[in-house]
Each structure stands twice: as structure tokens, then as C-alpha cells.
Amino acid sequence: MKKFHAVAIDGPAGSGKSTIAKRLAKELGYVYVDTGAIYRTVGYYIWICGIGGRDGDGVRRLLDDVNVRIEYPGDGLQHMFLNGRDITEDIRTPEISSYASQVSAHKCVRDFLLDTQRDLAASHNVIMDGRDIGTVVLPDAEVKIFLTASPEVRARRRHSELQEKGCKDSYEKVLADMKQRDHQDSTRAIAPLRQAEDAVLLDTSEMDLEEAIAAAKSIILGKLETV
Ligand code: DC
Numbered sequence: 001m002k003k004f005h006a007v008a009i010d011g012p013a014g015s016g017k018s019t020i021a022k023r024l025a026k027e028l029g030y031v032y033v034d035t036g037a038i039y040r041t042v043g044y045y046i047w048i049c050g051i052g053g054r055d056g057d058g059v060r061r062l063l064d065d066v067n068v069r070i071e072y073p074g075d076g077l078q079h080m081f082l083n084g085r086d087i088t089e090d091i092r093t094p095e096i097s098s099y100a101s102q103v104s105a106h107k108c109v110r111d112f113l114l115d116t117q118r119d120l121a122a123s124h125n126v127i128m129d130g131r132d133i134g135t136v137v138l139p140d141a142e143v144k145i146f147l148t149a150s151p152e153v154r155a156r157r158r159h160s161e162l163q164e165k166g167c168k169d170s171y172e173k174v175l176a177d178m179k180q181r182d183h184q185d186s187t188r189a190i191a192p193l194r195q196a197e198d199a200v201l202l203d204t205s206e207m208d209l210e211e212a213i214a215a216a217k218s219i220i221l222g223k224l225e226t227v
Contacts (some may be wrong), residue, residue, distance in 0.1 A: 005125045005227065007220055009144035011147035012182045012193060013097070014154030016204055017129040020147070020216050025127040026076065033120050034078050034098065035130035038113055040091035041068050041080045043099035053102025068116065094169060095179060101181045105188040115198045131185055134196035143223040144199035145216060151179055155207045
């Protein structure tokens with residue numbers, strides 16, 4: 001019998017995965033694992049090395065020099081360390097979003113990060129969010145949610161987040177980048193973004209944050225009751 005429970009939340013950028021997962025992990029006493037941050041860490045390294053994210057050979061060569069460490073120091077944040085340096089804040093730029101999406105399409109990168117994600121779920125109760133958690137990383141997760149919202153709603157949310165951080169990108173640019181990333185993430189050959197057959201679909205286009213959290217919580221508690 002499995003010792004720990006896993007909640008898998010997959011969905012496109014800006015669907016609210018991390019905000020909802022973070023809040024519910026705290027309420028349930030689970031560890032929140034943001035797998036996008038793990039891909040961003042690799043994307044960040046490839047970016048600072050000046051290699052194109054689509055350059056498969058270049059990316060593969062550089063992976064030998066990448067050491068990714070995840071820490072939960074108790075401030076509610078998942079801290080990402082790249083070769084010993086805390087780069088938690090540095091990976092939250094539109095440029096690194098795009099790099100993360102590009103490098104995550106390479107099999108070598110996905111293989112490189114798979115055990116890191118599975119090891120966390122083997123040693124903690126987790127709410128893990130990403131693109132392929134319910135389909136590939138944790139196919140036996142007790143709860144699977146596919147979270148989505150219309151591209152316009154997701155872009156509006158992401159645009160306000162970026163504005164709060166001082167980023168001047170227009171709403172139109174954020175929407176275009178998001179559509180491009182959705183396309184890239186859902187059409188790649190390996191572990192594309194898609195809803196697992198046994199995942200519950202939750203569309204938050206018409207919901208505010210509290211309604212979305214309540215809806216996700218009710219799905220999670222309902223499923224956990226049956227295991
Ligand atoms: O969740 P995010 O926006 O921080 O993710 C950044 C990119 O990382 C996303 O565009 C695709 C990739 N990713 C992935 O391929 N698989 C995951 N499980 C999580 C993220």
C-alpha cells in the first residue's frame with residue numbers, strides 16, 4: 001500500500017494551478033510541489049549559458065553541469081537552487097517562461113527531472129502541479145484535476161501578476177506569449193499537456209479565486225474520502 005497521498009493538478013499557464021495548489025497544500029498539510037519551477041530552473045541555466053532552448057544537442061551537453069535542489073525553508077515558498085544559488089525569483093520572467101517551455105520539450109530534460117519529482121511524492125503527501133503530473137509523473141495519484149480557463153482570462157490574470165512585479169508587457173503581448181506556450185506545451189511529442197482520462201476537469205473562467213479554491217477543495221476532499 002502507498003504510504004503517501006498525491007494530488008496532481010495539471011493545466012495550461014495562468015489557469016491558477018499554483019495559487020490554488022499552494023493554498024490547499026497549506027490547509028491539508030501537504031507539500032506543494034511546483035514542477036514548472038523545476039523546468040524553469042533548467043531553462044534559466046540554458047538561458048544564462050547563451051544556448052537556444054530548442055538546441056537539443058546544446059541542451060543535452062549542458063545538463064551534466066546542472067544541479068537542481070529544492071528546499072522548503074518554511075516561508076511557504078518552494079525555493080529553487082541552481083548549482084547552489086537561490087534563483088527562486090530569477091526564474092519568474094516572461095523570457096524564462098518561454099525558455100522553460102522550449103527546454104521541457106526535450107526528452108533528455110524530462111528524463112533528467114522525472115526522479116526528482118517522483119522522489120518528492122514517494123516521501124511526502126504532495127499537491128504537485130504541472131503539465132504531465134496526472135498522465136506521466138504520478139499516474140497513480142489519488143486525485144487528478146485538470147484546471148483550465150479561457151486564454152483571455154488566463155492572460156488577464158498573468159498580466160496583473162506581471163504588472164505587480166513591475167513588468168511593462170502589454171496584455172496583448174502576454175496573451176500572444178501564452179497562446180504560443182499553450183501550443184508548444186500541448187503539441188510536443190513527449191509528455192504533452194493533456195487531461196488524464198481519470199482527471200476531473202475544472203474550468204475557472206467564470207470563477208473568482210475563492211470560488212476556484214472551494215471547487216478544487218471539494219474535488220480533493222471528495223476523492224480522498226474514498227481512498
Ligand atoms: O507552470 P509553469 O508556467 O511555471 O511552467 C513553465 C514551463 O515548464 C511550461 O511552459 C512547460 C514546462 N513544464 C512542463 O513541461 N511540465 C511540467 N510538469 C511543468 C512545466
